[in-house]
Amino acid sequence: MSDISQLVIPRGFRFGATKAGLKASGRTDFAVIVADAPASAAAAFTANRVSAAPLQVDKEHLRATGGRVRVVAINAGNANCAVGQAGLDAARATCAAAAEVFGCAVNEVFPSSTGIIGVPLPAEKLIAVMPELAARIGSESDHFQQVAQAIITTDTVDKTAFARIDVNGAEVRIAATCKGAGMIHPQLVPHATMLVYVMTDADVEPAVLQVYLNDAIELSFNRISVDGDTSTNDTVLLLASGASGAKIETGNAEFAAALQQVCTSLAKQVVADGEGITHVVELRIEGAASDADALKAAKAIAHSPLVKTAWAGNDPNWGRLMAAVGYSGAEIDPEKIDIWFGEQRICRNGGRAEEFDEADAHAYLQQAEFSITIQLNQGEGKCTFWTTDLTAEYVHINADYST
């Protein structure tokens, strides 16, 4: 995406990354996003009651500033979570150093961390490299890509998404990057270790920005799951520099759609990079008693080890789908359920469809991406949800332990 990204990096931001020595791999692990002037900020954080120290600091700072951010300081390799007071101390020390180096107020700094839980974050390593990093941040596509690279952990690729819209003759740009591959089942509040940073040069008040962000999250990051584990560090941050000069008020459908597109693109990239996965599955639940019920059914399927292992084997064992829907808590009548794999009908009225051809279904499920539609015939509720299979490789990645 480097060809297009050059044209769509939002104005008013500079980016950069360096090596602070946190990743065992020796790769870049500390990144900053610096707004030329305080940017409007909207954010959403994990619903996990165990949440990382930087998230507490972020919430304090956003409250204190009324939603203004100058510097985002992101480290990978350590989640700065479940380490007690030491975690808050490390996050605050990082903010203090960033404020001095980048010339802003301490509460204009937004710290983020991702990596192992329960190990103290050596903030001094971040602080030591900060001046060098500050000296070479920039506003080009390459600088933006440095951030995308530095924040990944078990991800196999970096993840970015871009959009441009015209607002009364002014070009508004949106660029976003995120990381996440395992411990992926975001339940963001206001509504992981998924970290998402979305930058725009639109001019938007923080309160208005938050509404746009909430709407975009609900149908993107809150609609994916890799392993059903909700992280302690999930964060989505949307910054608006205003540098385009285009003012966005509430209800701009085009801006909402562009933001939605960027968030959905990143959400799908997270799923596609899920740990050890071999299939991306789009679940379409239709005819549920309510949208909430549709989501219950989707999540039960997305979290069922038996369903996910069947997918790993390209196995059209639709009985496991039925079982998962059955215990999902959604209002259902088994005799009314219809199931399709892509365009192939598999199940009609809760039983095997006459036209179900096992070989055809097996072939369909061998694709890297496929869709499953479940029609509950209860009402008008529906949802689209993206998830993955569960492979032996996932187990190897997460069971691998060396002392």
Add this chain to the structure above:
Amino acid sequence: MSDISQLVIPRGFRFGATKAGLKASGRTDFAVIVADAPASAAAAFTANRVSAAPLQVDKEHLRATGGRVRVVAINAGNANCAVGQAGLDAARATCAAAAEVFGCAVNEVFPSSTGIIGVPLPAEKLIAVMPELAARIGSESDHFQQVAQAIITTDTVDKTAFARIDVNGAEVRIAATCKGAGMIHPQLVPHATMLVYVMTDADVEPAVLQVYLNDAIELSFNRISVDGDTSTNDTVLLLASGASGAKIETGNAEFAAALQQVCTSLAKQVVADGEGITHVVELRIEGAASDADALKAAKAIAHSPLVKTAWAGNDPNWGRLMAAVGYSGAEIDPEKIDIWFGEQRICRNGGRAEEFDEADAHAYLQQAEFSITIQLNQGEGKCTFWTTDLTAEYVHINADYST
């Protein structure tokens, strides 16, 4: 257990099994338990809204008879689930044949099925072998073991448990068998593909028997999970022949304890035979705001792929436990959480305990069975829950597909 079991097979029952040709392996797959006279019956069934045809027939029959059973007819290799009207027809045809062969009313027959979902059950295969089977059922330990063998599917061992108590000078015997290894997360109502049959020669009215069964289930089968998938076929049946002559009324603590012991033993055997597992984990949640909260925390841990894969690698990554407790929905304060692996303290006040020795913890987790205690320091709620690790072998077992 064959030495002791000879002495504890409850009087008033005969048992047997044969090959009906349902299992691809060619092993015995059809079993009967026949009471000499109508036995008092109490039962519990899966909470899954997709439930197998025999469960519907069982409920109808128990209602019609007021809780009396003469013949339990159990097939393995086919769940008789999600096949529409054909499923009910197959279950009813089996009952009609059993009533004729064993000389009882149709609604005194209790059919059970376990195996693949969504494939019609060929009842004619069961009916064909029934007369031969009826001719050689018996009341010895060997006959009982035939049932235990025939009902297993992906189980690697058969599972039995026995107890004897003295009731006013009369000996009361309890013998039980069950099957289950995958799709194990029973949520039984009144409160899978777990099938449990408990026989006693105590003399107990059906309504009283149901209370004993409910209490025993709540702390045994409803406290285990292998993969978090709640089956469509889970059934627990408790039959009392009365042949001991010992009348048991409500509130007999000794009978309740013996029943509890038998059910807990079987529940642990199911977990120990979980598909692909290498560790059995006893979770002790203490100091929860309520028992219900303790159970929420236990289930979140037991269903977390990241926790379960860490166990597979003997990895003392307690941060994953913290994350799971955090999203469990239980009332917690992260700063108050203490964690022990066996006797080793790992976490104090939500942070790494000073005495945490990673090598020692790793060694402890290498054991086939270990316990983890999590003290939430919120109140008096607690629970004990048994679960397993998640291995690559589990994935292989459930992803293996051959057409």
